[in-house]
Amino acid sequence: MTDARIVRSRLKLLALFAVFALPMAMAWGMVEWRLGIPDERTAHGELHPDLPRLADWPLSRVAKDGADDWLMAFDCTNDCAASADRWWRVHRALGRDAHRVSRLRIGEGGGKTLPGEAIATWHEMPTWREPGTLWILDPDGRPVLSYGEGVAASNVLEDIERLLKLNPERPLARLHDE
Known part of the structure; x- marks a missing residue:
């Protein structure tokens, strides 16, 4: 060689x-x-790891559409009908992933309940509560993100879409719910 x-x-x-x-x-x-x-940071909302799980919130009753659903819980203080409509529109904008998210309106608020929405009331006001806040909770009831009153709906939609993409649905989850 x-x-x-x-x-x-x-x-x-x-x-x-x-x-x-x-x-x-x-x-x-x-x-x-x-x-x-x-x-x-990539999320628009605030992280609050110190918030208690949903089961420990002082609420009257909490209902989700599915056991594996993410939850949009919003504290309705002023102009409840407008904020309920706003979050209903964000929910509908999720398109084919809308079935993976439930909505919970916290507070009396009056008005009609929108489709796919549950209503609960505070037994007592927790110290961490801020009026008009929207919380995104994972399927286990842990708060993931929170948003103040003036947040843009497009920012919330973007964050929810990212969470759903990073946490894919189990293959047979829809059949399990039925």
Whole structure:
């Protein structure tokens, strides 16, 4: 064998090692030195890990359409009909994923109940409650995000769509509910 062929064979072997070793070295560097990992938030809502689960909220009764449903719970203080309509429109904008989300109106509010909406009332006002807040709760009843009164509906819709995409529906979930 000539020296040129040996050098070429060794270069090919080194290139093959590099193809497999470089991604691992880059991943290790990203983990160790936090290089290339975004620090910015992607959700529009506020995270509140200290909020209690839905079962521990001082509410009269809570009903969801399905056991695996996410829940949009909103505290209705002023202009209940308008905020109920606003969140109903966000719910409808989910399209084919709308069956994965239930809505809960908290407060008296008057007016008619919109389709797919349940109503509950506070037994006592919790200290963490802020009037006009919308909470997104996971299927286990843990609060994931909360939004203040002036949030844009498009931001809420975007966050819910992202949550539903990152948490896909079980393959036979629809049949299980029926």
